[in-house]
Amino acid sequence: MPSIDTLIVVGVMLLKVLIIGGALFCAPLPLTWIERKLAGRIQQRLGPHRVGPFGLLQPLADMIKMFVKEDIVPAKADSFLFKLAPILAMAPIFAIFVVVPFGPDITIPFIDYKVSLYITDMNVGIIFVLAISGLAVYGLIFGGWASNSKYAMLGGMRSTAQMISYEVAMSFAAVGVVMMSGSLSLVDIVTSQSGGFLNWNILYLPVGPLWFVIFLIAGLAEMNRIPFDMPEDEGSLAAGYHVEYSAMRFAFLSLAEYVAMVSIAVLLVVFFLGGWDNPLGSLIPILDYVPPVFWFMGKVGAFIYFFMWLRFTIPRYRYDQLMTIGWKIMIPLSLANILATGMIKIYADYRITDVLEMVGLKLW
Amino acid sequence: MPIDYLPVLFMVGFVAFGGVMALIISSIVRPKNPYAEKLTPWECGMEPIGGATEGHFRIHFFVVAILFIIFDVETLFLFPWAVIITDASISTIIFVEMVVFLFVLAIGLVYAWAKGALDWIK
Numbered sequence: 001m002p003s004i005d006t007l008i009v010v011g012v013m014l015l016k017v018l019i020i021g022g023a024l025f026c027a028p029l030p031l032t033w034i035e036r037k038l039a040g041r042i043q044q045r046l047g048p049h050r051v052g053p054f055g056l057l058q059p060l061a062d063m064i065k066m067f068v069k070e071d072i073v074p075a076k077a078d079s080f081l082f083k084l085a086p087i088l089a090m091a092p093i094f095a096i097f098v099v100v101p102f103g104p105d106i107t108i109p110f111i112d113y114k115v116s117l118y119i120t121d122m123n124v125g126i127i128f129v130l131a132i133s134g135l136a137v138y139g140l141i142f143g144g145w146a147s148n149s150k151y152a153m154l155g156g157m158r159s160t161a162q163m164i165s166y167e168v169a170m171s172f173a174a175v176g177v178v179m180m181s182g183s184l185s186l187v188d189i190v191t192s193q194s195g196g197f198l199n200w201n202i203l204y205l206p207v208g209p210l211w212f213v214i215f216l217i218a219g220l221a222e223m224n225r226i227p228f229d230m231p232e233d234e235g236s237l238a239a240g241y242h243v244e245y246s247a248m249r250f251a252f253l254s255l256a257e258y259v260a261m262v263s264i265a266v267l268l269v270v271f272f273l274g275g276w277d278n279p280l281g282s283l284i285p286i287l288d289y290v291p292p293v294f295w296f297m298g299k300v301g302a303f304i305y306f307f308m309w310l311r312f313t314i315p316r317y318r319y320d321q322l323m324t325i326g327w328k329i330m331i332p333l334s335l336a337n338i339l340a341t342g343m344i345k346i347y348a349d350y351r352i353t354d355v356l357e358m359v360g361l362k363l364w
Numbered sequence: 365m366p367i368d369y370l371p372v373l374f375m376v377g378f379v380a381f382g383g384v385m386a387l388i389i390s391s392i393v394r395p396k397n398p399y400a401e402k403l404t405p406w407e408c409g410m411e412p413i414g415g416a417t418e419g420h421f422r423i424h425f426f427v428v429a430i431l432f433i434i435f436d437v438e439t440l441f442l443f444p445w446a447v448i449i450t451d452a453s454i455s456t457i458i459f460v461e462m463v464v465f466l467f468v469l470a471i472g473l474v475y476a477w478a479k480g481a482l483d484w485i486k
Contacts, residue, residue: 014374067389067394068394071396072398073403074403075404091380094375094376120368122369127443132372167432247390248386319484320484328482331435
């Protein structure tokens, strides 16, 4: 029989899982609306504007439509894998959020109970993130293969090859982050960057910006968005691996894509932009009263906006160009950068604030 | 601690439960009238010829998967090294060791490159 303290800890974990999981299930509702409004703004049209004020109820209408549409399983499809694939695509991406730290510990007033704003702090956080996000490939390849359709098969093959190619570069970038921060735990990575934007890993000169770019490009490819959305290239593949899916199962696959977008934004913020860290440190005293979660959400929102902006701005790569970038540019670059980071870490481990302090300039 | 990994099970269970519940609820309200044409794979309006999963796929995808296994397993070896590299007593020797390790890895990449395994169009 576990002790009462353990039961409370498990109960709090369960509650946090319900809150974060529920929030992620609902996340595509505002995100699709924002994305379509943004598309309208960029392409000089209105976007959704009929359902509700400013079209705000459009995602709800879409959801109801998904609910009442017929669910088609092709006759020749492998029915078990076909039905399993959407859940298999969703679950690993949701599981990433188990280790994401959203903010520092807070104390609930009145009952004086200390709550941490992450579900769990694993000591192997980064390896867990890489391992579990790798499992998402199975949903795509099973979905593409089980449909028994040529377009879906090609789309599944392409997305698998693309995701595993860029996963190598992403793992290398994660090694770079571990070196810069000196820990595998995501909470420690965030706290190692605290104290203003000059301490963030993106400004760990000279290697930080390069790791950021490598991780950003690999992340864009991992979540199958423009400019790397070959798996669902409408021009040549109809819709890629989900061409045979309809109704709720299709909704799950697109939900997985939106949550993947959020997860990449979150990882970029945690790894390179200091997580919940206040960008100006204590330079402006009034900013100390802003809750840290606000900074975290603001940075994540900025990245999501950036990803949507990219989608309507730049064209798509060709598939062979994509593989060339992944294997012939990103991987040699990251191999060289690992050695450079190691060298700097051993012989010149200085952040910008350290250098400023050395010349007698203390900002905060 | 093992309890740190419990929420992973909770989260996967929550997603699976939510997904299955949504499917069950929608199965009550959605129509169901399949017929033979509706259940054929989508193929530009033509009759599909042959199956898609009979084993015909480009072998290049397989080569990429093999390369992925090699490189991704090797990155896993880098993580412990990345954590302890700041330990001053061993940092120089493990750095040299890692140079050798990455050199071997780079030879593998150069070999795959020279053999044309990385070229998508031949």
